[in-house]
Amino acid sequence: MSQLQARKLSSGTPLVGRLRQTATNADALVAQILEGILSGEIKSGDFLGSERDISEGFEVSRNTAREALRSLAALGAVEVKVGVKGGATIAAGDVEAIGEALAVQYCLSDVPTDEVLEIQSVLEGLAAERAAEHATPQDIERLEGLLEEAEELVGDSTAFSNSSLVFHAAIADASHSQALVMQLRSLRYVIWPPNSTKAQPKVAKRVLETHRALLEFIKNKDAAGAQEFMRDHIEHIRNVQRKNVKNKRSEDATYC
């Protein structure tokens, strides 16, 4: 299947599947393509055609087709190229892209940070466990490099915080589980929002020690130990966070 089959959208011809009752033509088009992706009918790399092709195929204006494509692009479902041989193709999955979308939802939903940290705890624990089992020498090398780098940054709280973030992400990478990387990526923005307050040097030193100990577990291939240690690490963060919320001060964050 390399060319999307068009179906008339007007009221006369009922949609075959009609799973969703959409208000607008553009939404119907989006729903139809998403359905195709979720059912496996449409795969990454399939060419949808140019805006004109789509608008003619579905018998809508180019404007409506454009809006549908923008919606799909926002979801990371299609990629659009301009020029000759341009047009819309079904995108390859982007593990990074979806994180922001989920982060927005978390922001708007007022999900308690405590709940997120609880999930973070089990998922990062799993990541540490798998990292201990599957980390390659290159992974270890990278993690060691990040710790050395972090050592230099103890004074610069912003830089240290970012570095810690990368360290945690690197452990997820070392687990060699795409699903874990994706899931943790989606939580990242919630815990470490761009403008959160940063750790003080004293705290930074303790965090650095913790990360060092964690890496030792992974180097020793002690999966159970790595998991437990990581969980404790996150639970500690969670407790501090809880205390901060209780005292109604959001400064003095000890993330990472």
Place this chain on the structure above:
Amino acid sequence: MSQLQARKLSSGTPLVGRLRQTATNADALVAQILEGILSGEIKSGDFLGSERDISEGFEVSRNTAREALRSLAALGAVEVKVGVKGGATIAAGDVEAIGEALAVQYCLSDVPTDEVLEIQSVLEGLAAERAAEHATPQDIERLEGLLEEAEELVGDSTAFSNSSLVFHAAIADASHSQALVMQLRSLRYVIWPPNSTKAQPKVAKRVLETHRALLEFIKNKDAAGAQEFMRDHIEHIRNVQRKNVKNKRSEDATYC
């Protein structure tokens, strides 16, 4: 902040934050509003104005403003109403909405089902644990009702499969953790795609027994037991799935 502050987008006036170098005006507008949401500057319920307001405020055409709004709507960030007092408002977070977006990414990324089931295992385990601790009498009642309902459906594999899906979701609900509900919702489509093959009656009966036992743990407020039992439940599914993949047959699924 109830009215979005417009910033000129043309090349002459640089964006203040300019975190993202966006190709199109519509993307710039989207990025700016998302940034506002992530930074807490814009909150749920804030009114962005009508399409015309936005197009004039940002000095773009109404069409471009529309495209930006459609992108934001696709992410579940805004809601658009027509008519008098219509226009775009920042949406309340929708725990349901984001699931599909993540599911699409999982589909397009070819993330191994085994990896997803591993995550499912720890998250559903956590959900069962929290459900055992926090389930209300109403939650229990609902779960019991679902099991009774499922009993009638052992013969109808499709209906039974759907019912099982709802049972698992209901346990997540009973955990009273929005974050868990959201995260599990995002995995749902991956494990139970709409057109997956369904459990045979014999398997369905065994699944039903398992669910009954699980509910007992929850009713007895045995958190640790519920967690372990749920993990085993998912791990069992995972093993069957693994065996099926090995034998290259995707029918005979024993999900739920």
Place this chain on the structure above:
DNA sequence: GAATCGATATAAATATAACAAATTTATTCA
């Protein structure tokens, strides 16, 4: 006085047209 019906204004949804900008392909000339 309250409820219903209708006119009106607002705003999105859609369609069409036109032009600009980008990008690939084909052509031409050195």
Place this chain on the structure above:
DNA sequence: TGAATAAATTTGTTATATTTATATCGATTC
């Protein structure tokens, strides 16, 4: 052969008009 150029295609953007959906206000009716 190879580089510059022209042409064709397709998105990006704007403009305008028409249709449809919704709320508000007022008049009519019970």
